[in-house]
Amino acid sequence: xxxxxxxxEEEQPEVVAPEAxxxxxxxxxxxxxxxxPTEREERMLEIKMAIHQGLLDKINLAMLDKLAPAQIKxxxxxxxxxxxxxxxxxxxxxxxxxxxxDVMDELLGLxxxxxxxxxxTITDILVNGSNTxxxxxxxxxxxxxxxxxxxxxxxxxxxxxxxxxxxxxxxxSPFVDARLADxxxxxxxxxxLAIDGSLLSIRKFxxxxxxxxxxxxxxxxxxxxxxxxxxxVRSRRNVLISGGTGSGKTTMLNAMSSFIxxxxxxxxxxxxxxxxxxxxxxxxxxxxxxxxxxRGEVTQRELVKNALRMRPDRIIVxxxxxxxxxxxxxxxxxxxxxxxxxxxxxxARDALSRVEQMIGMAGIDISPKSARAQxxxxxxxxxxxxxxxxxxxxxxxxxxxxxxxxxxxxMQEIFRFKSTGVADDGEILGHFEATGIRPKFLQTATEFGIxxxxxxxxxxxxxx
Numbered sequence: 001x002x003x004x005x006x007x008x009e010e011e012q013p014e015v016v017a018p019e020a021x022x023x024x025x026x027x028x029x030x031x032x033x034x035x036x037p038t039e040r041e042e043r044m045l046e047i048k049m050a051i052h053q054g055l056l057d058k059i060n061l062a063m064l065d066k067l068a069p070a071q072i073k074x075x076x077x078x079x080x081x082x083x084x085x086x087x088x089x090x091x092x093x094x095x096x097x098x099x100x101x102d103v104m105d106e107l108l109g110l111x112x113x114x115x116x117x118x119x120x121t122i123t124d125i126l127v128n129g130s131n132t133x134x135x136x137x138x139x140x141x142x143x144x145x146x147x148x149x150x151x152x153x154x155x156x157x158x159x160x161x162x163x164x165x166x167x168x169x170x171x172x173s174p175f176v177d178a179r180l181a182d183x184x185x186x187x188x189x190x191x192x193l194a195i196d197g198s199l200l201s202i203r204k205f206x207x208x209x210x211x212x213x214x215x216x217x218x219x220x221x222x223x224x225x226x227x228x229x230x231x232x233v234r235s236r237r238n239v240l241i242s243g244g245t246g247s248g249k250t251t252m253l254n255a256m257s258s259f260i261x262x263x264x265x266x267x268x269x270x271x272x273x274x275x276x277x278x279x280x281x282x283x284x285x286x287x288x289x290x291x292x293x294x295r296g297e298v299t300q301r302e303l304v305k306n307a308l309r310m311r312p313d314r315i316i317v318x319x320x321x322x323x324x325x326x327x328x329x330x331x332x333x334x335x336x337x338x339x340x341x342x343x344x345x346x347x348a349r350d351a352l353s354r355v356e357q358m359i360g361m362a363g364i365d366i367s368p369k370s371a372r373a374q375x376x377x378x379x380x381x382x383x384x385x386x387x388x389x390x391x392x393x394x395x396x397x398x399x400x401x402x403x404x405x406x407x408x409x410x411m412q413e414i415f416r417f418k419s420t421g422v423a424d425d426g427e428i429l430g431h432f433e434a435t436g437i438r439p440k441f442l443q444t445a446t447e448f449g450i451x452x453x454x455x456x457x458x459x460x461x462x463x464x
Contacts, residue, residue, distance in 0.1 A: 047084070047099070049106075049149045072108065076100055111157050112146045113202070117180075123204055124246075129197025130154045139391020154198050158188045167289065176289075177272045182207065185274050203246075209276040212255045220248065220385075221395045222432045224456050224463040225415050228398070231452055232381055233259040235445040236314075236338030242351035243385040248393035249342040250274060250318065252385055256340065260314060264338075267307040269300055270318035283310060300324040301362070304331065317341040323362030325355050332378035348382040348399045352409055355379075369407050376401055376409045380441060388428045395432075400439045412437050414457070431462045 105114035116125050116135060124136035130148040134141050148154040162169050162178045169176045175189040185203040212226045221229070232239060233256050241256075243249045257277050260266060267283045268275050275284075285307065290297040300317065301324035307315050308331060315331050317324065319342045332339050345351035352375055359371045366374075384396040398415040414437055419430040436459025442452060455461075 045147070045149055049153065072104065076103055076107075110160065111153070112148055113157065116144070116146060117184075117202075117204065120206075125200075125202040125204065127154065127198070127200035129199070131197075136391075139387065139393070151197055154200070155190065158190065158198060158200055161186055162188065168292070172292070179272050179274065183274050183276060185272055203274075205274060205276065209254050209258075209278065210251055211258050215252070215255055218392075220393050222463045224434075225395065225398060225432060228415070228452060228456060229256055229383075230259050231445045231450045232441060233257070233338065234261075234450055235441060235448040237380040237441050237444065238332045238337065238378060239340040239381045239383060240351055240355070240379050241340065241342040241383045241385065242345040242348060243342070243396075244344065244346060244387065247385045247387045249385055251393070252383065252395075253316070253318075253340060253342055257316065260338070264313035265311060266314050266316060267310055267312040268316045268318070269303045269307060269324075271300065271321075272318075275316065275318060277316075283307075283312070301327055304328055307331070308334075308336075312336060313338070315339045319343065320355065320358060322358055325358035326362040326364060326374075329355075329359070329374050329378040333374065345384075348384045348397060348411065348413075351382055351384070352379075352401075352411070372407065372409050373404055376404050382411070389422075390427045392428065400441060402440060412439070414439050415463070433463060434458060434461055 102112075105111055110117065112133075113125060113127075116122055116133075119135075121137050122135045123139075124141075126134040126136075126141070127148075128134070130151050130153060132143070133146040134143050136142075148157070158169060161180065162176050164181070165178045167176045167178050169188055169190055171190075171192065174191065174193045175187070178186040178188070180186060180202070183205050185205075187201045188198065190198040212221065212229065215221050216223050216226050239256065241249050241252050254276050257266075257275070257279075260277075260279055262279055262281070264279070265281050265283070266277060266279055267285065268277065269285045269287075271287050273284055273286045285303045287300055287303060288296060288298040299322075300320075301322070304315070304317065304324045304327040308327075313336070315328070315336050316339065317328055320328055325343075328339070328341055343351050343354050345354045352372075355375055356368065356371050359366065359374070379401050382399045382401065384399070385393060386396040387393050394417055395415075396417050397413050399411050399413045402410045402412055404410065413435050415432060415434055417430055417432050419428055421429045423429055434457050436457060438454075438457050445452060456463075
């Protein structure tokens, strides 16, 4: 099917192993504490890259899109022995199969990253240059043996990712946000900003979206609080989810959105599309960066303004960062009840301060008191999520905004997580408890036909 052309000995790719210097042998760094590739693994990587290049010279790349993976693998399997003949490296059956799979990943996927992307236990992939790759499992970072042949190899994989979504990355535009086909979020930054090699960060998303039942099973939120969160969404309360980087804000937003009625029209607005809403009537919008001439940028604020003309029942903004916060509050105040968004903040009170600062970024002449009044009337509930020292994500508190007293937004905490200590294995010990305050949104929930048991809010009662 593919035309194979015989290459002369002079044309065969030459592989030169890196020379070890005396300084390399004597130098001791913390990296030595992590697993290092063996000499055979280094050799296999070199062979894989040489075979990959050889295949690129032999095959018709235009045919790849027309063939099934099984056919491609069969063709590669037939070509590999010929390419291997130039290497003095005997391989057993398992190594040969691994080599073929690796070459398949190079041709059709993201090379060395493919096994990590397929590993469902991994939530984050962090590449720090061609020789260093970390992953996160169960909230804990660990280094893996995965590596790239060199910086050029890593750059080729990064270019493959960003070009698939119409983005670009080079010396003139050295950082970019993108996403993979499965919705996983990607950030890449290259030279001259990345000093020690290109940096690639991938935040993976579960193929099956996590719902509140799963979060209850993981201990992120107790069942009693999950019942209250369901009532909040169904009774169309406006929600602000607050938390630090990697605390699970987007996961919580996805989980809570599952309770939105199928009959409602939802418009989502994101910098990089990652929300996985399950409803059938969802209109997804994504920002666009400026082109190479600095034109054509479409911001979140422009999309929020446009969303108001799309007859949405609810607007969901992946994360408010600047002036779009003002337009989001306006939407919440003008008939789009039940809208939700997230914000980076370390506490519920800090979240309100952040939103107030963002209103100032909108370039609108508004007094601080008026801005706070907008916040108090638009947002009903603030949910604070956090990533604890043991790597687990938990809801830290559930608070309700109750209005204004003078120049201050009044807020009352309904549920909270109380830490009690640290176990021998480093796990954070603690429990969820109700503060004893009955929230104002109970009346609204009743109007929607939702009755919550009064004992859910019994003071100082351990729940979960």
